[in-house]
Amino acid sequence: MHFEAVWAGLPLLLSGALKTILYAVAGYAAGLALAMxxxxxxxxxxxxxxxxTAVFVEIVRNTPFLVQAFFLYFGLARLGFSMSPVTAAIIIVTFNSLAYTVEILRSGLMGVPRGLIEAGESMSFSAIQMFRYVIARPMLRATLPALSGQFIIIMLNTSLLSAIAIPELTYEASNLASSSFRPFEVYVAIAVIYFTISAAFAGVFALLTRAVTGDWAKVDLARRGIL
Incomplete structure (x- = not known):
């Protein structure tokens, strides 16, 4: 194995990795905000x-990520809504992450003790006040491991954006593999990069879970579920 081409193209791969992180973080954050x-x-x-919402969730969950990407990127362009690759990538990730995160939050909402909700209703809380003061913390405490795992999945799914020529890690790696004639070495390198990014975010989410739950045992379970 000869990794000289990988070292020479490392700046290109790191640039793709940063774009992957940008698409994943921005799209997932937007999806989570909309889900809330x-x-x-x-x-x-x-x-x-x-x-x-249930209809939207079923449509997204039962169609491939790549088909959604083709629809949003090429389909909207046919309707006159052209956009830059960065904007398209974030919208595609947002569209996909919204469907999954809203379902995760819905399951967390169903797990909130009924007594807490009744207490909020007795105080005539609005929907926003109910969410902020009564529901948000227990719901997030219950769903953080699933939300964390879903982010890792979304981040890895951004590799499919290369199929529609949106620049990210896999797209840059494909270009490097074609120009260097070293596909094995290049794809070994990006596998390591993807694993490193996933492990780093898993650690961040584990610390966040600890901060929310205050329980080391739950942090360990969350980390195992993510990794």
């Missing part, structure tokens, strides 16, 4: 929000 808004809407308007 849908949870608040569910509290405020009930089935008027929950039923359309």
């Amino acid at each position: 808004l849908l949870i608040v809407g569910r509290l405020a308007y009930g089935k008027a929000v929950s039923r359309p």
Whole structure:
């Protein structure tokens, strides 16, 4: 094995890795924020929000990420909504992550003790106040491991964006492999990079879980679930 081409192309790979992180973090954060808004809407308007959300979740969860990427990138362009590769990547990741995170949060909402919700209702809390003061903390405590694992999956799925020529780690690696004629060495290198990024974020989420739960045993379980 000869890794000279990998070392020569390392700046290119690191640039792709930074773009992968950007797409994953920005898209997932936007998806999580929208998912929380849908949870608040569910509290405020009930089935008027929950039923359309359920349809959206089923459509996204039962179609491949790559098909969604083709639809959002090429389909919207055909309708006149052209966008830059960076914007397209973030929108695609947001669209996908929203469906999964809202379902994770919904399961967490169902696990909130009914007594807490009734207490909030007795104090005439609005939907936003109910979410902020009553539901948010126990819901996040219950769902953080699943949210953490879903972020890792979303981050790894960004590799599929290379199929629509959006620059990220796998796209840059493919170009390097083609120009250097060293595909084995290049793909070994990006496997290591993906693993390193995943392990780093797993550690961050484990610390976050510890901060929220205050329980080392739960942190260990969360880390095992992510890794």
